[in-house]
Amino acid sequence: xxxxxxxxxxxxxxxxxxxxxxxxxxxxxxxxxxxxxxxxxxxxxxxxxxxxxxxxxxxxxxxxxxxxxxxxxxxxxxxxxxxxxxxxxxxxxxxxxxxxxxxxxxxxxxxxxxxxxxxxxxxxxxxxxxxxxxxxxxxxxxxxxxxxxxxxxxxxxxxxxxxxxxxxxxxxxxxxxxxxxxxxxxxxxxxxxxxxxxxxxxxxxxxxxxxxxxxxxxxxxxxxxxxxxxxxxxxxxxxxxxxxxxxxxxxxxxxxxxxxxxxxxxxxxxxxxxxxxxxxxxxxxxxxxxxxxxxxxxxxxxxxxxxxxxxxxxxxxxxxxxxxxxxxxxxxxxxxxxxxxxxxxxxxxxxxxxxxxxxxxxxxxxxxxxxxxxxxxxxxxxxxxxxxxxxxxxxxxxxxxxxxxxxxxxxxxxxxxxxxxxxxxxxxxxxxxxxxxxxxxxxxxxxxxxxxxxxxxxxxxxxxxxxxxxxxxxxxxxxxxxxxxxxxxxxxxxxxxxxxxxxxxxxxxxxxxxxxxxxxxxxxxxxxxxxxxxxxx
Numbered sequence: 404x405x406x407x408x409x410x411x412x413x414x415x416x417x418x419x420x421x422x423x424x425x426x427x428x429x430x431x432x433x434x435x436x437x438x439x440x441x442x443x444x445x446x447x448x449x450x451x452x453x454x455x456x457x458x459x460x461x462x463x464x465x466x467x468x469x470x471x472x473x474x475x476x477x478x479x480x481x482x483x484x485x486x487x488x489x490x491x492x493x494x495x496x497x498x499x500x501x502x503x504x505x506x507x508x509x510x511x512x513x514x515x516x517x518x519x520x521x522x523x524x525x526x527x528x529x530x531x532x533x534x535x536x537x538x539x540x541x542x543x544x545x546x547x548x549x550x551x552x553x554x555x556x557x558x559x560x561x562x563x564x565x566x567x568x569x570x571x572x573x574x575x576x577x578x579x580x581x582x583x584x585x586x587x588x589x590x591x592x593x594x595x596x597x598x599x600x601x602x603x604x605x606x607x608x609x610x611x612x613x614x615x616x617x618x619x620x621x622x623x624x625x626x627x628x629x630x631x632x633x634x635x636x637x638x639x640x641x642x643x644x645x646x647x648x649x650x651x652x653x654x655x656x657x658x659x660x661x662x663x664x665x666x667x668x669x670x671x672x673x674x675x676x677x678x679x680x681x682x683x684x685x686x687x688x689x690x691x692x693x694x695x696x697x698x699x700x701x702x703x704x705x706x707x708x709x710x711x712x713x714x715x716x717x718x719x720x721x722x723x724x725x726x727x728x729x730x731x732x733x734x735x736x737x738x739x740x741x742x743x744x745x746x747x748x749x750x751x752x753x754x755x756x757x758x759x760x761x762x763x764x765x766x767x768x769x770x771x772x773x774x775x776x777x778x779x780x781x782x783x784x785x786x787x788x789x790x791x792x793x794x795x796x797x798x799x800x801x802x803x804x805x806x807x808x809x810x811x812x813x814x815x816x817x818x819x820x821x822x823x824x825x826x827x828x829x830x831x832x833x834x835x836x837x838x839x840x841x842x843x844x845x846x847x848x849x850x851x852x853x854x855x856x857x858x859x860x861x862x863x864x865x866x867x868x869x870x871x872x873x874x875x876x877x878x879x880x881x882x883x884x885x886x887x888x889x890x891x892x893x894x895x896x897x898x899x900x901x902x903x904x905x906x907x908x909x910x911x912x913x914x915x916x917x918x919x920x921x922x923x924x925x926x927x928x929x930x931x932x933x934x935x936x937x938x939x940x
Contacts, residue, residue: 404429405917407447410439411458411888416863416877418856426458428884431916436880451912453888459859460876461488461885461915462839463866465691466627466658466821469551470498471518473538473932479548480926481826484906485839486887488915489550489875489935491821491866494658495629496558496598499526500534501583506562512715515759516701516798519827531555532590535934547932549915550885552870554596554627555587557615558604567603567714572611580611584618591936593870594624596658599631599640600742601704602711609647616651624937625654625687625869633698634664634744634803641674645681645688656869659823660690660812663698663803664746671811678817689869691821692812694841696804699756699825699832702786703795705748706731707740715795722791732783750775750782752802755789757828759796763789766797767829798828800900810852813842819866833903837896840907844895855891871938884917 406428412421413436423439427447435445464482467490472479482490492498497514499507499521507529511521528534531553541547560583564576572580584595595615599605616626626648630640641657648655662670682688703711703718710731711718721727731740739745750772758767766774766789775785789797812818820842824835834841839862846852853861867876874882887910894909913921915931 404434404445404447406449406451407445408451408453408458408886408888409444410455411453412455413878414457414459414856414859415879416460416860418860420856421457423455426878426886428914428917431884431918433878433880433882433884436878451888456888456911457855457891458878459887459889460863460878461887461913462486462820462862463488463870463876464490464822464824464838465656465819465866465869466494466823467492468494468517468823468825471521471524472826473547473551474541475523477542477548477930478926480906481824481836481904483548483913483920483926484910485836486889486910486913487549487839488885488887488913489552491552491554491593491870493554493556493592494596494627495601496556496596496604497601498556498559500528500531501563501587502529502559503563506559509562509567509714510559512795514701515794515796516703516757517825517827520759530590531587531592535591535936538934541930541932546930548920548930549932550935551932552593552935553591554594555584555592557595557597557607557612558601560584561603561607567712567717569606569709569712571608577611577614580615581618584615585622588619588622588624588937591934592624593937594656595619595626597626597628599628600744601629602708605631605708605741609643613647613651616648616653620651620653622937623871625656626651627656627658629658631741632744633661634746635666635739636745637662637667638670638673638677641677645677645686649681649686654687654869655689657688657690659698659821660692661804662808663805664744666746667808668805669807671808675811675815678815682817689817689819689865690812690815691819692809693821693823693834693838694809694813694846695832695834696802696806696809697832698801698803699823699834700799700801701795702753702755702790702797702799705735705740705743705753707734707742718795719791722787728787736783750786754800754802755797756800756830756832757798758789758793760793763793764829798825798831800832810846813846813861814852818861819869820862830900831903833896833898833900835898836904837898837907840894840910841896843889843891844909848891848894870935872935873938884914886914888912
């Protein structure tokens with residue numbers, strides 16, 4: 404055997420009680436599991452003495468924004484050090500494949516706050532398959548830090564078919580979008596994502612989305628929407644996605660599913676009742692959340708959708724025009740823009756977490772309202788200047804969450820973990836570096852919201868089942884040796900809002916395909932990650 408992990412408390416991902424065992428790894432797979440006292444102990448060329456540490460399957464981040472980070476950062480300890488062995492990227496309907504030259508330029512500007520402007524990336528791909536091949540190649544043909552699965556971004560597909568127009572798609576345009584989705588699924592994508600508070604994806608009607616989801620269903624993929632509201636009308640937005648996916652016969656995975664803003668405080672049970680009723684009636688529904696209260700997105704995402712029609716350059720032109728900018732302010736501050744989930748914006752809740760232009764760094768770590776007070780100006784004046792000077796680049800933390808909602812949703816049987824981690828910016832949300840140890844440390848050990856076995860199942864076998872992965876997500880003979888060895892008594896997120904890039908503690912070993920990516924708590928130079936393609940039905 405290549406490796407034996409001796410005396411581990413095996414938490415196998417099923418939710419069943421842990422047990423002490425030796426686990427042998429060979430050829431990238433789990434070769435043998437020998438429970439304590441049941442037979443001869445396996446031997447290997449290398450032995451790791453677990454001494455009662457917990458051994459679990461690798462954690463699966465069901466909502467990641469590492470689309471370019473995987474190609475620019477071979478270390479990628481932000482995820483590897485958490486025990487993440489697989490990330491699902493292409494989220495929120497906006498990513499970098501499929502594209503043409505025009506669309507690529509637009510998408511790079513539109514989501515520069517998520518991934519930077521990409522000036523350090525050689526965009527050699529245009530199709531989904533070519534992007535997955537690029538992930539396989541990674542750095543000098545050696546691969547990437549962790550595995551990655553890809554969702555086809557519906558907003559990007561719409562850009563290709565009809566640009567940034569706020570109108571219904573013509574029949575021929577719908578057919579082109581369906582063909583692009585089918586092509587991406589054929590090339591290995593696991594499903595389709597939407598960002599229905601982000602332009603241009605939010606311009607799609609339910610009928611259009613249903614047609615795309617029928618294609619996804621035909622390939623046994625799943626639909627992952629960031630739905631139309633997490634604030635005013637949140638429950639209606641959830642109902643819309645459930646009804647749409649059921650009409651299409653498509654599996655549904657609700658992205659960063661929560662209930663935010665003051666008007667939704669304590670209303671998580673209403674969401675869970677809606678989901679329970681649909682599941683009891685045969686719907687295939689899962690969801691993911693991150694274990695923190697604030698959200699994270701771009702400042703430009705807060706704009707009303709009409710202000711972004713035509714693409715990033717058109718949005719910047721409107722912001723430069725005083726009369727148009729005043730219209731934007733009125734909708735955002737007095738009515739509630741669809742980009743801000745129908746809730747009038749409270750600038751005291753909007754904290755700038757990153758900018759692309761270093762000259763604007765003084766704004767980072769402060770709310771828009773606080774920066775405005777320092778300058779004796781109205782908050783909108785500050786926000787408008789930031790959007791223009793940084794060309795839509797600022798990322799934000801939005802402090803609108805509620806602990807009781809977070810805890811209620813994470814206990815649901817359909818729940819999985821997703822960081823929604825944006826790695827760009829000087830002060831990113833700590834969830835990017837801390838989601839998985841935060842679950843294990845704060846919500847298991849400290850608060851007892853979940854048992855350790857339950858929590859590991861949420862982070863491993865449940866997401867693997869959603870992704871239709873037949874040999875990941877459990878500790879079982881023959882399965883891929885994606886494994887995490889951690890200390891339940893000390894595991895904790897090191898990242899905080901003040902120091903968001905601090906790595907976690909209590910996770911000494913992480914393996915991908917049996918190869919050590921974290922060893923004795925330190926990142927190795929191993930690049931064991933690859934693109935994980937859709938399993939043929």
